Amino acid sequence: MSVRIGIGSIPFGDAPGPALAELVDVCEALRIDSIWLPDQASENGIDPLVGMAYAAGRTTRLKVGTGVLVLPGRNPMLVAAQLASLAALAPRRILPVFGLRSASPAERTLFPVPAGQRAALFDEALLVVRRLLTEPSVTHHGRFFQFEGAAIAPLSARPLDLWLAGKAPAGLARVGRFGDGWLGSFVTPEEAGACRRAIEEAAAAAGREIEDDHYGTNIAVLPPGTPDAVRDIALQRAAERRPELDPRLLVADGWAVARERIRQFVDVGLTKFVVRPATAVGSWRGFLDGFAAELAGVQT
Template identity: 55%
Template sequence: MKLRIGVGLGPRDPADPATFGQLVDHMERIGVDSLWLPDLIGGDLPDPLVGIGYAAGRTERLKLGSGVTVLPGRNPVAVAKELATLAALAPRRILPVFGVQHATARERPLFPIPGPRGEVMDEALTLVRLLLADEDVTFEGKYYACEGVTVRPRPTRPLDLWLGGSGPKSLRRVGRLADGWLGAALTPDEAGLGRRAIEAAAAEAGRGIDDDHYGMSLVVAFDGVTGRDFGALRRQRPDVDIADLVPSGWAATRALIRRYADAGLSKFVVRPAAPPRSWTAFLDEFAAELLPLEK
């Protein structure tokens, strides 16, 4: 499998249109595979789908992903329309990844949902998939319904819809309903087990997921893992040494990516733990240190 490594931006990275546009232009120029934007209301970055649209208009090659967009609490018909529009404007370059809930607890009440979060997620994702693939969609679910709806413009090819998450229910959902998986906060051994759980769920549902549709989001530290608190990650994974999840420096990042690759993963989103002093310098180092792994 060919490895593909993209760059993720964080909640406190540049939001100024001029600076954001310069980052996008530089990624396109130096051959970065993909750019990923988080879904955070209180973050400095643009909304991921709006930011993707802005970046798509400035580039011709750079792939653009949402990492991740929370689906429950959003209108699935509107989401399908937004994705179809983006896919028509930037064919083969839009990489939507959906999640079940926002990372920060204070933002979850901003997106009220009509039922249990997992049930709402399953139904919304099913409807989005139907709207992106079929015409005259009639759907009657527990939480959503539509009659004879056709979303246009039609994508030139079906969009691959990926999911995040790492719990047993999330992994089964990937196998049942999604086209790929972008995990986070897992060791390589755990990621390998996650892939096998997804494959088992997909086989049980009578479907398959492409071998190269398994990935991992990585936070990279450049001042050492002991130099930062990583409080949220420590609370999420108190059972694991942070150094096993957060590589320190480029050499450790390369080594960890190779371990994930050995476990069956081939897509990666790399984000610095703190905004770099110079994003241009960071991107140039990223290209020199990590892009050779793609060859």
Template identity: 45%
Template sequence: MTTASTTTRRGTKVRIGVGLGTATTAVSGPGFGPLVDRLEALRFDSLWLSERISGPAPDPLVALAVAAGRTERLKLGTSVLVVPGRNPVLLAKEMASLDVLSQGRFLPAVGLGAVDPVEQQAFGVRREERGRRLDEALELMRRLWSGEPVDHQGDFYEVQGVRVLPRPHQDTLDVWLGGIAPSELRRVGRIGDGWLPSFCTPEDVIEGIAVIEEAATAAGRTSDPEHYGVLLAYCDGPVPPRIAELVARRRPGLDPRRVVPDFSQLSGLVNDFIAAGATKFVAMPLGDADDWDAELGRLADALLPLET
């Protein structure tokens, strides 16, 4: 988000990245390095790693640091990193460090964490506090990224004269948020720099952008037309039962195939999202591919021609 007076969606850049999801095991073995190398060679825009304490996926910041050391152009995103329950001063230092070491390729997307008792217990934050903690933590982190000493006394965090160095490599470290609930959309407008929802339809994107822009205007901000994205899970064949159940809980009455397309439907759905106003995409296969080299190759053939 910016404080500019006008926005336009004409001439925006479409970019395609790849996400590995919370259930991936691809990062835990020797295959992660070649996977990262392949993404770089195929010229995908970005790699996105998700967080789940109780799942097999590794810590996103640690794994992205490994990816940063193997690449020169691939951007590195979190989708999403859980903020409530973390020390925002230490997190600001970690994020700034990753951005510096990657020469400005870090793309943080953050959120509240899964609505799951085990995950919430792991982060040690009561569910009703998560939203306010995220708001305050993000405000504090942005002040710390200035590189100047910061005094802050809030409801959850208090620091006096704390200075975080190095500053991020990027002049502005944009922080994206997820979610499609009305409160989550308004938060994007109020404090977010971009929007990266999952399990959504093109119609959701149209409606969500309207809510975000209304909230941004009320907060004296405007939205960047290139900062609307979609995390798009896909699969071959029927939607796995566990995913169908998840969609049923989140989106009662919605056909799971609307938000989890078959691979053959992927490029057409991305075009529909582009028409709805989204320009940044994270394609995420459900489950680890048997052959990542082949999977990334077919994704590149299907989606990279859509970039502009």
């Protein structure tokens, strides 16, 4: 199994355009595996699908992914067409990960769905996206979507893997039934191992199998030299997301801690990692130089 580490959930600050350009250029120069763009339409950032196209067009080897794209509330036919175009422009470099809802309550009004039907809508939308990305003509009569003879082009010779996020029992079961991989967030290594086992059980029950190296998670990192006040804010935010845990289990304080945390995740069966700064960084070059120097050797 190959261990790969990318950069994700990027806080761009007040100038997202130049910041993304700097990030992409430095990642390509340092041969960093991938970048993962968040879906935060109401914040000062870049739309993930637009950003993926920009990054892919600016590079030749950098992989680009969503971290994560909220699917309910989006038109799945258009999402499939966008992903097909991206796959044609950058073969084998497009990494879509879908989620059920945004972590920010302010974002949820941007993706309206019928009350109490978000999970069912997600399942059907994911089916529509997968079929359109793999079949030359699709007829679908479902609860939420109805169409006949729909097609998108060009179809990729190697279908995209569709990864899913989430850590609730229902979400893990969904990964087993419908996903090609899992990307966790705000989980400890022990929890991640349990999540993998739950996904494998659900996949086996559905007569499916997920590849061994298709399990991963996000890791928040405070780079060395982070001021104490900034560190406290980052830890407080993590505590608000998981109040039952010590936030230091969710935020790696320094590169050495991040390196050890990755090894712990590898021990429980995870091999794909999205490292993100736990706070805004003053210089992408400085952060990425530290990332490349401290974590590149963990990859296989």
